[in-house]
Amino acid sequence: MSRTYEDALSHLASLQSNFAITSLFSPKVTAPDDSKGGNDKAQDLNAVAIPEVIAWLGRAGLTPDDLCGLRCVHVAGTKGKGSVCAYLTSVLTQPELRNVAGRVGTYTSPHLITVRERIMLDGEPIGRELFTRYFFEVWDAMTASARAEYVAATGQEQQQQISDEVEAELRGPATKPFYFRFLTIMALYAFLREGVRSAVIECGIGGEYDSTNILPPGAVTAGVVAQLGIDHVGMLGGTLPEIAWHKIGIAKAGRKIFTRKLEGGDAEEEAMKVIRARAVEKKAILVEVTDAQAEESSISAAHHTPSLAGEFQKYNRALVRAAVPEHLQLCDGEAYQSLTQETLEQAMRHGLEQAQLRGRCETRADGNITWLIDGAHTAESLHEVAKWFASKADADSDARKVLVFNQQERDVGKLLKVLCAGIPSGSRAAACPFDEAIFTRNDSHPRKEGEAERDLSVQGAAGDAYERIYPGGRTAIRDNITDTIEEVRKDGLGSQQKTLVLVTGSLHLIGALLQVLEPDAPR
Secondary structure, three states, X not given: OOOOHHHHHHHHHOOOOHHHHHOOOOOOXXXXXXXXXXXXXXXXXXXXXHHHHHHHXXXXXXXXXXXXXXXXXXXXXXXXXXXXXXXXXXXXXXXXXXXXXXXXXXXXXXXXXXXXXXEEEOOEEOOHXXXXXXXXXXXHXXXXXXXXXXXXXXXXXXXXXXXXXXXXXXXXXXXXXXXXXXXXXXXXHHHHHOOOOEEEEEOOOOOOOOHXXXXXXXXXXXXXXXXXXXXXXXXXXXXHHHXXXXXXXXXOOOOXXXXXXXXOOHHHHHHHHHHHHHXXXXXXXXXXXXXXXXXXXXXXXXXXXXXXXXXXXXXHHHHHHHHHHHHHHHHOHHHHHOOOHHXXXXXHHHHXXXXXXXXXXXXXXXXXXXXXXXXXXXXXXXXXXXXXXXXXXXXXXXXXXXXXEOOOOOOHHHHHHHHHHOOOOOOOOOOOOXXXXXXEXXXXXXXXXXXXXOOOHHHHHHHHHHHHHOOOOOEEEEOOHHHHHHHHXXXXXXXXXXXXXXXXXXXXXXXXXXXXXXXXXOO
C-alpha cells in the first residue's frame, strides 16, 4: 500500500465531513429545559458522541489515561477561541518558558491552506513526513482493530479467510471515524509520540459533547471559554444560556476554568448563572475575568502593538494572561517557581505581541489593492469586523470599497444586515460602505468542462438582501473565488485609485481566497 503524503490526503478526504455530521441536527427547536441545549434529536446524537470517540481512541491503541502524558489547555467558545489558541501557543513557545512548558503542540480547526495547520509543533504546522507517518499509524491501527473485531464476530480464525472485498472495506473509510474525530485522535497521538508537554487544544463545536472532550482531568491544566454567541443552534440550542451549557462542559474537576464575566442584559446574566451552576456540578474552579481587568491589562500594554488586530482582542488576551500561570504551575511546579515575575511578564508580553493567526483581521497588500480578511461567521464577530473595516475605510476615505461575502450554512440575509448595521454611525462609510458587493461560493476555481452548474441560490439571496439594505447598490454573483478575484482586480490593479476589499462571512471562504492568492504556498 502506498504511503505518500498525497495518499494520506486522499484517504483523509474519503472520511465523512463535519458538515455531513452537523447536517444531521435539525434547525433550532426550543428545548423543554432551558438549562440544556438542543432538541431531542440533537440530544440523542450528542449523548453517544464521547463514548464513540473514546471507542475510536481505543481502536487507535490509546486510552484516555494515556492522554495524561500531556498537559493541556482546553479552549472552547463561540468566537475568539482561535485567537486564544494563537496567543497561548505564542506565549508558551517563548524561550524564557521552555524549561517549564516543554515542547508545545497545538490542535485547532479549521485550516485555511493546508490541513497540517491543524496540528502544530512549537508553533509550526507539522511537517509532511510526520503527518504522513502518524496518519497511517493511526489509520492502520484502526484497520487492524476492525479486522480483529470482524474475525471475532464471524468466527474466522485466520486473516487469509477474509475475502478481498471485505479486506478492502476493512482498510477503507468505513472502519474509520469522521474527519474531525480522526484528526483529533491523530493530533493527540502525534503529540504523545513527539514528546509534547504543553498542548493547546481547541474545541470543534460546543464543548460538552465535542470530540476533544475525551481529555480526562489528569490531562488538563486549565480550561478557557472565550466569547459566547449564537451558533450551531441545531446542535447547541438557540439561546445564550443553552450555548453556555455546552461550552462550559469542558470544565474538569479540580481544575480552573477561565471565562469572561458577561455583564449586560438578561441573556448574559442567565448565561452566567448556567456557567456557575455547571462549574459547581463539574467540581471545577470558575475564574471570571471582568471587563475592567481586560481594560486594565490593555492599558498597561498600550505601548505595545498586538499582532492580532481588533479592539475585542483585549478580552482574549486577558483570558490568556490569567490561564498561562495556572498552566505552567501544573506543568512543572518546581520549574515554574524558579521563574521571576519579570521573566514571566516578559515572555507574556513578547508572546502576545508575536502571536499570529491567518484569516483574522488580516491585512494583505496587493499593489493598489488592500485585502481586509476576516473569517467572521457569527453576528457578534461580524459586528466587530464592521468596526474594524470602518476604521480602515475612514483612514483611506478616497479608496474604492468592495465587499466579498459568503455564508453557506447560516442565515445570509441576517448576517449581512448585522455587518452593515455594525458600521459606526460616525464613520464616513456609514451611508453606503461599499461601492460593490460580490457574493460568491467558496469553490476555488471555475467549473471544469462538463461539470454541472453550481447552486447559486444562497448567493442570490445574499444579493437580494443587500439590495434591500442599500437599494440600487451594485452587486455581482460569482460561483468561484478565482473569478471573484478577477472581478476585484479588473478595476483595481493598475489603477491610481486604491481599493479596499473586505472578505468575510466564512473561514471556508477565507481559506479558498488564500489558496488562490497564494498558489505556491505549501499544502
